[in-house]
Amino acid sequence: METIKITIDNKQVEVEKGTTILDAARKMGIEIPTLCHMRLDDLNIENKPGGCRICVVEVQGRKNLSPACITKCDNGSVIRTHTPRVMNARRTVMEFILSDHPKDCLICPKSGTCDLQNMAHRLGIREIPGQEIAEMSTYRKDTSPSIIRELDKCIMCRRCEMMCNDVQTVGAIGAFNRGFMAAVGPAYEQNLEYSPCTYCGQCVAVCPTGALTEVDHTRDVLRAIVDPAKTVVVQTAPAVRAALGEEFGMKPGTLVTGKLVTALRELGFDYVFDTDFAADLTIMEEGTEFLTRLKKFLNGDKNANIPILTSCCPGWVNFFEHNYPDLKDVPSTAKSPQQMFGAIAKSYFADKININRKDMVVVSIMPCLAKKYESQRPEFSVDGNPDVDFSISTRELANFIRQANIDFVNLPESDFDRPLGESTGAAVIFGNTGGVIEAAVRTAYELYTGKKLNRLDFTELRGMEGVRQATIDFDGFPLNIGIAHGLGNARKLLDEVKAGRSNFHAIEVMACPGGCIGGGGQPLHHGDSSILKARAMAIYEEDRNKPIRVSHENPYILQLYKEYLGEPNSEKAHHLLHTHYFDRKAKIVVKQ
Amino acid sequence: MSSIKIELRQEDLNKIHEICDSFNNEPLELINVLHRTQEHFGYLPAEVQEAIADKLNISTAQVYGVVTFYSFFTMTPKGKHPISICMGTACYVRGAEKVLDEFKKELALQVGQTTPDGKFSLSSLRCVGACGLAPVVLVGDKTYGRVAPDDVKAILKEYE
Numbered sequence: 001m002e003t004i005k006i007t008i009d010n011k012q013v014e015v016e017k018g019t020t021i022l023d024a025a026r027k028m029g030i031e032i033p034t035l036c037h038m039r040l041d042d043l044n045i046e047n048k049p050g051g052c053r054i055c056v057v058e059v060q061g062r063k064n065l066s067p068a069c070i071t072k073c074d075n076g077s078v079i080r081t082h083t084p085r086v087m088n089a090r091r092t093v094m095e096f097i098l099s100d101h102p103k104d105c106l107i108c109p110k111s112g113t114c115d116l117q118n119m120a121h122r123l124g125i126r127e128i129p130g131q132e133i134a135e136m137s138t139y140r141k142d143t144s145p146s147i148i149r150e151l152d153k154c155i156m157c158r159r160c161e162m163m164c165n166d167v168q169t170v171g172a173i174g175a176f177n178r179g180f181m182a183a184v185g186p187a188y189e190q191n192l193e194y195s196p197c198t199y200c201g202q203c204v205a206v207c208p209t210g211a212l213t214e215v216d217h218t219r220d221v222l223r224a225i226v227d228p229a230k231t232v233v234v235q236t237a238p239a240v241r242a243a244l245g246e247e248f249g250m251k252p253g254t255l256v257t258g259k260l261v262t263a264l265r266e267l268g269f270d271y272v273f274d275t276d277f278a279a280d281l282t283i284m285e286e287g288t289e290f291l292t293r294l295k296k297f298l299n300g301d302k303n304a305n306i307p308i309l310t311s312c313c314p315g316w317v318n319f320f321e322h323n324y325p326d327l328k329d330v331p332s333t334a335k336s337p338q339q340m341f342g343a344i345a346k347s348y349f350a351d352k353i354n355i356n357r358k359d360m361v362v363v364s365i366m367p368c369l370a371k372k373y374e375s376q377r378p379e380f381s382v383d384g385n386p387d388v389d390f391s392i393s394t395r396e397l398a399n400f401i402r403q404a405n406i407d408f409v410n411l412p413e414s415d416f417d418r419p420l421g422e423s424t425g426a427a428v429i430f431g432n433t434g435g436v437i438e439a440a441v442r443t444a445y446e447l448y449t450g451k452k453l454n455r456l457d458f459t460e461l462r463g464m465e466g467v468r469q470a471t472i473d474f475d476g477f478p479l480n481i482g483i484a485h486g487l488g489n490a491r492k493l494l495d496e497v498k499a500g501r502s503n504f505h506a507i508e509v510m511a512c513p514g515g516c517i518g519g520g521g522q523p524l525h526h527g528d529s530s531i532l533k534a535r536a537m538a539i540y541e542e543d544r545n546k547p548i549r550v551s552h553e554n555p556y557i558l559q560l561y562k563e564y565l566g567e568p569n570s571e572k573a574h575h576l577l578h579t580h581y582f583d584r585k586a587k588i589v590v591k592q
Numbered sequence: 593m594s595s596i597k598i599e600l601r602q603e604d605l606n607k608i609h610e611i612c613d614s615f616n617n618e619p620l621e622l623i624n625v626l627h628r629t630q631e632h633f634g635y636l637p638a639e640v641q642e643a644i645a646d647k648l649n650i651s652t653a654q655v656y657g658v659v660t661f662y663s664f665f666t667m668t669p670k671g672k673h674p675i676s677i678c679m680g681t682a683c684y685v686r687g688a689e690k691v692l693d694e695f696k697k698e699l700a701l702q703v704g705q706t707t708p709d710g711k712f713s714l715s716s717l718r719c720v721g722a723c724g725l726a727p728v729v730l731v732g733d734k735t736y737g738r739v740a741p742d743d744v745k746a747i748l749k750e751y752e
Binding site: 165170171172173174175176177178185186187188194195196586587588589590591 | 596597598599600601602605638641642643645646650651652653654655656657660661
């Protein structure tokens with residue numbers, strides 16, 4: 001490694017050649033302010049268009065100020081980060097940005113977590129000279145089932161564009177026009193609904209301002225709760241318990257499962273259940289489906305649809321419907337845990353407590369924005385009554401808890417209700433990349449070999465690399481597994497499958513970097529990937545603490561099959577728990 | 593999320609594919625592809641952009657971004673008689689802007705637009721190399737020199 005010596009703010013440091021001024025300064029504990037720049041270490045995600053110029057510094061011998069995020073250090077560079085010239089330039093840049101930004105912070109959904117607001121505060125901006133005469137760029141508001149775009153608040157940092165194009169390779173949005181007319185959006189400035197958007201929400205997760213936010217359903221939920229005619233059932237996804245605490249100042253990676261349950265009861269939900277129950281159910285259905293396909297495949301059936309692709313992630317489902325419609329028979333037909341839960345709650349459980357499904361409202365708490373869209377898919381409803389009525393994000397739940405005057409941090413812990421609240425460790429790890437396939441392996445191994453596993457932690461399936469592969473010994477049969485998180489990584493695996501070059505038997509895909517723990521509905525990470533890693537560790541901790549860690553031993557799952565569904569993949573299970581996919585690729589047809 | 597259907601005539605689709613193929617379907621050649629396509633169709637409607645994106649295997653948002661960034665590209669068809677007013681330095685200092693304003697007023701058009709009957713379209717350009725004749729107006733292939741705002745009505749009348 002070649003190193004160079006530089007001086008920043010009178011302190012000498014030795015750094016690797018090619019290091020940017022920003023990184024060198026960080027290494028020394030000097031935090032140069034940044035706005036458009038964002039990086040998630042270990043995930044290969046970086047946005048550095050060098051566009052906002054907030055991070056400018058003075059480099060001795062250079063006439064102009066240099067943006068620290070894209071300027072590499074030279075040997076012997078002498079850099080100053082807080083001279084009057086630098087500070088003035090930063091203020092001027094900030095004033096220019098703010099002059100073209102709405103000043104409605106009081107009622108902005110991003111208020112308090114807004115990077116722009118924080119920067120204005122950090123730089124001590126107290127007035128915006130010339131704003132009376134400054135022209136403001138305006139843009140219409142676009143509301144989709146999951147995401148709201150309010151581009152008046154866009155500062156053209158291009159983070160969303162980077163996420164959508166470089167990381168996710170979805171290409172739903174891009175920058176268009178120039179100058180004041182410039183904005184980021186779908187082709188022809190159509191609504192997001194008419195673009196190949198997957199609603200993964202990664203654009204929302206990285207937006208520094210209130211330009212991209214989620215559709216808020218908390219008021220609908222409150223109305224249902226206070227309606228005496230409605231029985232309101234709530235389910236919470238695994239990744240929520242590993243992140244919700246952050247919203248209340250708790251350390252990233254703090255597990256708040258018990259407090260979460262208590263909070264949901266205090267909010268007035270009639271039954272507090274767990275999406276993890278449905279995750280166990282997913283493993284039963286998807287695992288059985290996989291073993292059936294695998295047996296066909298091993299018998300030489302060319303149409304066995306191996307590798308099987310997981311189907312829990314609605315962003316991923318949207319992605320292959322748009323981009324790989326020719327492969328739409330390859331993913332598992334199992335519904336996602338959210339939808340399995342809704343279908344079972346409004347049939348099995350509604351029967352059990354003797355109410356009509358129309359009098360039941362199912363609410364889901366999700367780390368995800370695509371779940372909002374998923375719950376509104378027409379195929380997931382019966383006579384217009386959706387299986388899941390409202391899906392709210394981890395962030396929305398935190399706001400809901402605050403509005404209900406609940407002191408979350410000091411809440412006592414309590415347990416989920418039965419029967420739909422019981423789950424195993426295998427279900428919990430659904431929140432992490434690699435988790436769904438690890439849970440499936442635990443069950444599939446025991447069902448395939450008829451033997452008990454003597455280890456449950458498949459560490460070879462864990463980690464943060466974008467594409468991972470592992471071979472698991474199924475009692476002499478080598479089972480090849482592929483894992484991708486982030487849709488761009490999924491595309492790499494899918495292209496291999498499409499070209500017939502893959503030797504995988506099963507592939508897990510999660511749309512968001514890190515899996516659901518890094519979902520578009522989670523507390524904002526502000527570019528700190530250590531937060532995502534802490535959440536992942538918390539999920540594995542919850543798994544280790546569970547008395548049962550394989551899905552097929554969940555007693556309430558076994559009871560559900562005995563009392564109601566019969567066998568996994570039975571006709572009734574197919575009717576309630578399986579789905580089909582649609583070709584949504586834009587079609588170019590010949591005009592007659 | 594909804595599935596979009598784009599309709600194009602077979603011959604137009606063939607032409608787009610021919611142009612893309614001539615650049616080896618290389619996404620980095622997008623600007624050249626757009627140039628050639630606009631040369632052929634006169635403008636770049638959404639359907640055409642969609643077909644280019646599909647052929648080059650890039651997102652439509654990216655194609656649209658390039659089309660809207662460069663003022664040379666247009667999504668509105670040119671009129672039967674395209675009018676271009678030179679706004680280069682020489683023409684500008686000799687009053688081209690007033691001439692342009694007069695065309696805007698007479699035709700009730702903005703730069704980049706076409707009249708509803710498809711007869712005239714209005715654009716501005718930078719220097720046609722006839723600075724001695726400034727200010728210069730082009731209507732189709734015909735060049736008008738030393739144009740004053742008062743001449744505009746008479747020029748338009750020639751094309752009625």
